[in-house]
Amino acid sequence: MTHDNRPLFAANWKMHKGPVATREFVAEFTSCYEPSEDRRVVVFPPSISVEAFRLAAVDRPDLGVGVQDVHAEAAGAHTGAISASMAVEAGAAWSLAGHSERRREFGDDDRLVSRKVQRVLASGLLPVVCVGETLEERDSGALTEVLERQVAAVLSAVEHKAHGDLTWAYEPVWAIGTGRTASPEDAAEAHAIVRNALAGGAGAALGKGATILYGGSVKPGNIKSLMEAPGVNGVLVGGASLEPGDFAAICKCPLG
Numbered sequence: 037m038t039h040d041n042r043p044l045f046a047a048n049w050k051m052h053k054g055p056v057a058t059r060e061f062v063a064e065f066t067s068c069y070e071p072s073e074d075r076r077v078v079v080f081p082p083s084i085s086v087e088a089f090r091l092a093a094v095d096r097p098d099l100g101v102g103v104q105d106v107h108a109e110a111a112g113a114h115t116g117a118i119s120a121s122m123a124v125e126a127g128a129a130w131s132l133a134g135h136s137e138r139r140r141e142f143g144d145d146d147r148l149v150s151r152k153v154q155r156v157l158a159s160g161l162l163p164v165v166c167v168g169e170t171l172e173e174r175d176s177g178a179l180t181e182v183l184e185r186q187v188a189a190v191l192s193a194v195e196h197k198a199h200g201d202l203t204w205a206y207e208p209v210w211a212i213g214t215g216r217t218a219s220p221e222d223a224a225e226a227h228a229i230v231r232n233a234l235a236g237g238a239g240a241a242l243g244k245g246a247t248i249l250y251g252g253s254v255k256p257g258n259i260k261s262l263m264e265a266p267g268v269n270g271v272l273v274g275g276a277s278l279e280p281g282d283f284a285a286i287c288k289c290p291l292g
């Protein structure tokens with residue numbers, strides 16, 4: 037795969053918007069966001085709405101779509117789960133892995149996240165691997181250790197030739213859905229830690245060229261300062277991505 041390093045604006049809808057609301061979103065979003073060659077836009081709806089998104093956005097190939105999670109196994113007796121190949125069949129090109137809500141609510145630890153990333157890559161989806169520290173970890177001085185551990189677990193599970201296919205999202209857990217945003221300085225510091233960990237595990241060139249998103253209470257009012265922070269190559273947006281106008285305003289952020 038050729039690495040596309042244009043800035044990436046991604047929406048994580050979590051458990052919001054079924055197929056009907058998804059079609060309504062696409063109609064409104066496409067009326068206020070024109071295709072733009074210098075950036076990428078990807079939406080992660082609930083998996084049940086992926087096909088509705090793809091069909092509603094059939095005239096907008098600039099808008100990517102992905103799933104929020106897949107099972108680590110290819111198929112089998114896993115009631116309620118979806119496989120990576122089903123996600124591909126529904127039109128997804130991307131998958132999140134390791135979101136903090138999965139880690140907290142569903143027991144997705146480093147090992148399981150790594151197995152999911154392997155599965156995502158094997159099925160031809162592009163993973164966005166989420167890493168980030170809790171407030172307790174940050175306050176106890178463990179920021180670097182936590183990020184290095186989360187990055188290393190995934191790198192060691194993935195063949196070197198696929199390291200360049202990984203997109204990363206730094207999402208401080210204390211800033212997700214809390215309205216509390218990391219300052220641009222906090223984001224820059226954490227992105228540098230992730231980038232160094234990537235350089236250490238995958239090589240200097242991959243560390244330098246990796247796409248690392250920031251996520252955590254991103255809004256139209258703070259997107260510009262976050263995108264200007266050194267090492268921030270895009271954003272993963274939760275709450276503010278549910279409103280088509282707000283997400284369009286975020287995606288239209290001027291690039292320096």
Ligand code: PEP
Nearest residue numbers: 212213251252253274275
């Ligand atoms: C997220 O869920 O990935 C996220 C960053 O959420 P929010 O923007 O609502 O903090």
